[in-house]
Amino acid sequence: MNLTEQVEQALETIRPYLLADGGDVAIEEITEDKVVKLKLLGNCGSCKMSFMTMKAGIEQAIMKAVPEITSVVSVNLAEEV
Numbered sequence: 876m877n878l879t880e881q882v883e884q885a886l887e888t889i890r891p892y893l894l895a896d897g898g899d900v901a902i903e904e905i906t907e908d909k910v911v912k913l914k915l916l917g918n919c920g921s922c923k924m925s926f927m928t929m930k931a932g933i934e935q936a937i938m939k940a941v942p943e944i945t946s947v948v949s950v951n952l953a954e955e956v
Contacts, residue, residue, distance in 0.1 A: 878905055878941065885940035889932050893919055900933060903950050910946045911937055920951055 876884075879902060886900060893899050898919030903912040913933065919925050934947040 878909075878943070881941045882911055882937055882944070885937045886933070888940070889936045892932070893917075893928070896922070898922065898925075898928075905944075909944050910948060911944055912948055912950050914950050925949075 882902060882905065886902070890899065896918055898915065898917040900919060901914045901916060903914050905911050913929075914920075915925055915929070919928060922928070929947070929949050937947050938944050
């Protein structure tokens with residue numbers, strides 16, 4: 876299983892919670908230095924709590940499941956805050 880598949884599998888564990896709130900997340904890219912770049916979709920892109928969702932939920936789920944990942948960032952979070 877490649878890195879993208881591993882990250883996608885980790886996202887599947889948290890996706891039901893995001894979908895329940897009208898949001899979702901998509902992998903934009905995984906860089907050579909193992910940084911996962913995500914795009915927050917739907918309500919997750921505009922929610923004021925999305926930074927907390929990103930750090931406490933999504934990042935933790937990915938880094939726990941795929942320890943070689945060094946960082947998880949959102950490509951659209953800064954624009955929305």
